[in-house]
Amino acid sequence: MAGSGARTFTKHHGAGNDFLVLLDPPGRSPLSAREVAALCDRHHGVGADGVIRVSAGGPDADLAMDLRNADGTVAAMSGNGIRCLVQAAVDGAMAEPGTVTVHTLAGVRRVTYRALGPGEGHGRVAMGPVRLGPEETGLGVPGVVWAQHVDVGNPHLVLFGAVAGDDTVARHGAALERSVPGGTNVEFVWAGPGTELVLRVVERGVGETLACGTGACAVVAAAHAHGVVGTTARVRSPGGTLEVELEEDGEGGVTAVLAGPTVRVAEVVVDPAALAARAGGAVTEVAGRR
Numbered sequence: 001m002a003g004s005g006a007r008t009f010t011k012h013h014g015a016g017n018d019f020l021v022l023l024d025p026p027g028r029s030p031l032s033a034r035e036v037a038a039l040c041d042r043h044h045g046v047g048a049d050g051v052i053r054v055s056a057g058g059p060d061a062d063l064a065m066d067l068r069n070a071d072g073t074v075a076a077m078s079g080n081g082i083r084c085l086v087q088a089a090v091d092g093a094m095a096e097p098g099t100v101t102v103h104t105l106a107g108v109r110r111v112t113y114r115a116l117g118p119g120e121g122h123g124r125v126a127m128g129p130v131r132l133g134p135e136e137t138g139l140g141v142p143g144v145v146w147a148q149h150v151d152v153g154n155p156h157l158v159l160f161g162a163v164a165g166d167d168t169v170a171r172h173g174a175a176l177e178r179s180v181p182g183g184t185n186v187e188f189v190w191a192g193p194g195t196e197l198v199l200r201v202v203e204r205g206v207g208e209t210l211a212c213g214t215g216a217c218a219v220v221a222a223a224h225a226h227g228v229v230g231t232t233a234r235v236r237s238p239g240g241t242l243e244v245e246l247e248e249d250g251e252g253g254v255t256a257v258l259a260g261p262t263v264r265v266a267e268v269v270v271d272p273a274a275l276a277a278r279a280g281g282a283v284t285e286v287a288g289r290r
Contacts, residue, residue, distance in 0.1 A: 011048065021052045025055060039275065062101045155185065159189065
């Protein structure tokens with residue numbers, strides 16, 4: 001039985017990318033990096049790719065997102081996470097279905113959300129600019145045709161080529177994640193049927209995840225620049241499929257819209273004393289990690 005001061009989280013996932021969400025309208029219940037890491041531990045905690053704390057947004061947005069990676073580090077943005085946030089906020093009467101604006105460390109993002117049935121919803125997110133960076137060569141990853149850095153409010157390294165199996169992801173994912181200062185998300189992507197791209201992703205501060213919203217935007221933008229897909233594509237990850245639409249920004253770049261499902265999995269009551277007992281080991285807090 002939970003003790004006094006227990007906090008209630010809801011667990012959600014977007015295409016298998018899962019999050020614990022805490023509704024905190026007054027913004028008075030911060031979580032430490034060690035608490036987040038303990039909650040996200042899949043064997044000794046609840047288990048999640050990250051934790052999101054939702055508070056009132058202030059003058060520029062309806063809501064505000066405090067997003068942490070599984071290791072407790074601060075993250076700027078998550079395309080799947082922000083859809084889960086809005087689903088939790090709508091379920092908890094902090095927001096109404098429709099268009100919801102959310103303040104993130106990457107800027108204010110606009111989410112259009114609709115409920116589909118018990119525990120199920122769908123969201124479209126205006127993700128903002130997607131900026132192509134330099135290409136990379138000589139990475140030593142089998143089958144890679146081209147590799148390119150991409151910024152979606154957080155950093156990505158997109159590797160396009162042959163099907164990436166478990167051995168390729170395990171051997172190269174973590175090393176490439178650490179290959180640039182501060183780390184980067186690493187996407188292994190190859191062509192699927194039609195306009196579909198197939199993706200496996202290693203997220204910094206998390207490891208391999210079943211999907212990545214910003215990663216999906218990164219791979220479509222890079223693939224479009226290399227003539228692989230048009231301005232609209234489906235991205236299939238192990239946890240599900242996301243849809244990305246690119247729009248010209250009038251300055252030679254593109255912005256992205258991400259669409260996909262959200263699923264409410266469970267309600268989790270956390271005893272603060274039990275959490276404190278399990279929250280061990282310091283974690284350095286670094287902004288913009290996801």
